Amino acid sequence: MSKRIEVNDLNVYYDKFLAVEGVSINIEPRTVTAFIGPSGCGKSTFLRTLNRMHEVIPGAHVKGEVLIDGNDLYGPGVDPVLVRRQVGMVFQRPNPFPTMSIRENVLAGVRLNNTRISKSDADDLVESSLRGANLWEEVKDRLGLPGSGLSGGQQQRLCIARAIAVKPDVLLMDEPCSALDPISTLAIEDLIEDLKQEYTIVIVTHNMQQATRVSDKTAFFNIAGTGKPGHLIEYDDTATIFSTPKVKATEDYVSGRFG
Secondary structure (H helix, E strand, O other), X not given: OOOOEEEEEEEEEEOOEEEEEEEEEEEOOOOEEEEEXXXXXXXXHXXXXXXXXXXXXXXXXXXXXXXXXXXXXXXXXXXXXXXXXXXXXXXXXXXXXXXXXXXXXXXXXXXXXXXXXXXXXXXXXXXXXXXXXXXXHHHOOOOOOEHHHOOHHHHHHHHHHHHHHOOOOEEEEEOOOOOOOHHHHXXXXXXXXXXXXXXXXXXXXXXXHHHHHHOXXXXXXXXXXXXXXXXXXXXXXXXXXXXXXXXXXXXXXXXXXXX
């Protein structure tokens, strides 16, 4: 598990509109990389290109390369569904399937992939995934109850369990704590620290303190103005970005002078 991501001169479009321009970045295995920057600068758009979720929007497409361990996700004949199995995603708001039990939520991705699995293997996978999401002890006696009955923080950890049940190599998180209270946020941050032992993790966050707490490296995105494409301005070790950035725009943003 856990893969290296290499992006080369990636341009991201919505029809003819260039949303993100010329991004090149290398993300090492078993690290947490945070994407920060003002709203509308393209960080979530760029995040979604890393597992081809961007293409779900009609007319959306990219030019450039996204390589995972040397394999181009946008190469000819590459199945986007297989890409999304390899690169899991956790969204801004917890989104367990409301009609499914906790158990079936964990297994949803596996069943979607038409993977044949025995009941005992399914039981093992449910337990290991919920343990991996640090949720097992809280829900082990109510696996048959709806996932929507859990608290917001528990629902987000259930979504993480669902994502890791299909055994991805990379985990993308788009502001996973923005809808959560501080206690639940801390639980997710602790979980991210544990998960990076096995996964390459990329997280979009507007919370500067969160970026400093959870990430090894930070990428700062910015935009010149409305209707302009977003750009990757600076990418470095998180400690460097927040203490001695090389670009003044980065310094202004992380110090709260704008954004």
